[in-house]
Amino acid sequence: MGTIDLFAVEIYGDGCFHPGEVIHGDVYLSTTEKVTLREIRIEFYGEAKVNWTETTRSGRVRKRLGLREYSNFEQYLNIAATVYGKAPGQMGPNPVLKAGEYSFPFEFRLPENNLPTTFEGNHGNVKYWLKAIIDRPWKEDKTVMEAFNVVERVDVNQPEFLVPSQIQEDRTIGCLGCVSGVLNVTVRTDRSAYCKGELMTVTVYANNQTSCRILGVELELVQCNIYIASGAPPSYAESVRGQTRRYDAVYFKRGTPDMPQFNDKVRAKLKDETGYE
Numbered sequence: 001m002g003t004i005d006l007f008a009v010e011i012y013g014d015g016c017f018h019p020g021e022v023i024h025g026d027v028y029l030s031t032t033e034k035v036t037l038r039e040i041r042i043e044f045y046g047e048a049k050v051n052w053t054e055t056t057r058s059g060r061v062r063k064r065l066g067l068r069e070y071s072n073f074e075q076y077l078n079i080a081a082t083v084y085g086k087a088p089g090q091m092g093p094n095p096v097l098k099a100g101e102y103s104f105p106f107e108f109r110l111p112e113n114n115l116p117t118t119f120e121g122n123h124g125n126v127k128y129w130l131k132a133i134i135d136r137p138w139k140e141d142k143t144v145m146e147a148f149n150v151v152e153r154v155d156v157n158q159p160e161f162l163v164p165s166q167i168q169e170d171r172t173i174g175c176l177g178c179v180s181g182v183l184n185v186t187v188r189t190d191r192s193a194y195c196k197g198e199l200m201t202v203t204v205y206a207n208n209q210t211s212c213r214i215l216g217v218e219l220e221l222v223q224c225n226i227y228i229a230s231g232a233p234p235s236y237a238e239s240v241r242g243q244t245r246r247y248d249a250v251y252f253k254r255g256t257p258d259m260p261q262f263n264d265k266v267r268a269k270l271k272d273e274t275g276y277e
Helices: none
Strands: 004-011 022-031 039-058 063-085 100-109 124-135 142-150 165-175 178-189 202-208 221-230 238-240 243-252 267-272
Touching (some): 004 124, 063 124, 063 221
Antiparallel strands (some): 022 100, 039 124
16 A cells, blocks of 8 residues: 655745746655555646625615625646656556655746736735645545745836836815815825835925924835726725726834835925925
8 A cells, every 4th residue: 555654845945936937846755665656746836816705785875785705816827747657648557666765856947927926915815836746546645735936027127117206195284164274295206116125215395384383204105905806896996897906005114024124214305384494
């Protein structure tokens, strides 16, 4: 029959790859008895999934009808390769491994087309993994899985990414009958895309036409995620060409490990109605 004591897979490197790069690794097998098998193969997978539920309502009184589920799926990788034994459909006797320790090296080149970056969010994810399988006759397959990350290639030196990004907002301070004035704020970055570890320079212009004093400026970096699924739009989601989009946001706090660094060299210019900076 054959008893398998160890079945494992190892990916060399840091487990992070770009499209077009080669993944190298080994499949390890240890057995104290001879093992009859059809093949040992590796399957590579990559996919994106989104899923969420929303309350559906109808009528002027917005009567609740129930919950509606939205989902979508895309597949980027689904490739298999035999590292030992018979290929699928190949005839002949099944190979037998004697008791001992074995390693089966493998390599796989990721497609050159731009695979999306590995991602994990509240309503969806993009995942890549490989699965090693021992296919044994008249016995249940033995499997082991190992995840890896893909980072999409983005050239931040392209002209469209070197253009500064800017947003402006006017806000009336006070309430009806007691308006203090208008505060105009413009926020501008030195460009539109950055690499990890780069300095992000942000300039804030504030034109204070109110009677309130500006005590300081606080910046917060927000990651906005958009999830797209097919189906009719609910009342509070945006519909684009028959698709439903849901948004969420990730807020990065200063002093936490996941906070992208502004590097404390953020420049803020405050200007009030007197022109004083």
